[in-house]
Amino acid sequence: MNARERKQFRKMLIELKRKLTNNIGHLQNDALKTAGETVDEWSGVPTEHMAERGSDNFVRDLMIKVLQDSDAELCDINVALEKLEAGTYGLCENCSGKLKKKRLRALPFARLCIECKQEEEQLKATL
Ligand SMILES: [Zn+2]
Structure with missing residues (x-):
């Protein structure tokens, strides 16, 4: 891989990282908002009824899953950028x-x- 190609891949990785960081920010805001609303909704509901509302966690669980995947991807991008510096990228x-x-x-x-x-x-x- 020549210097020009390395430069291209670095650009791609940085762009991906920027997009992903943006997405994670939005998702975290949404997740926090949803969590907040759920808590409000639940205030005054006796504890024993909470178990029956388990399905309400579905959206939040899904968001957490997406966040975890995005985090893993971000980690891979950082590793790839480090490899570009170290000269082991593409192996x-x-x-x-x-x-x-x-x-x-x-x-x-x-x-x-x-x-x-x-x-x-x-x-x-x-x-
Ligand atoms: Zn292999």
């Missing part, structure tokens, strides 16, 4: 093989090559 973390440019363009913060990723997913599926 698979498992087999040290080179990631295809096509894969990096589709997913600039990919940590594994397609072969290793597929293996990982198969492992997860059997768990």
Whole structure:
């Protein structure tokens, strides 16, 4: 990978990071708002009735899940940026093989090559 390509990927990663940080900010605001409204709604409701309202947590749980995924992605982006600095960007973390440019363009913060990723997913599926 030459300097020009590294520069391109750095630009892509920084742009992705900016978008993701924005999204996380919005989501956190929404989640806080929802949590606040739920608490208001519940004030005065006897504790024993709260268990029956369990499904109300669905939206909040979903938001937490999205936030966690975004956090993980942000972490991967930071790792990719560090690798760009260290000169190890574009190498698979498992087999040290080179990631295809096509894969990096589709997913600039990919940590594994397609072969290793597929293996990982198969492992997860059997768990
Ligand atoms: Zn690999």
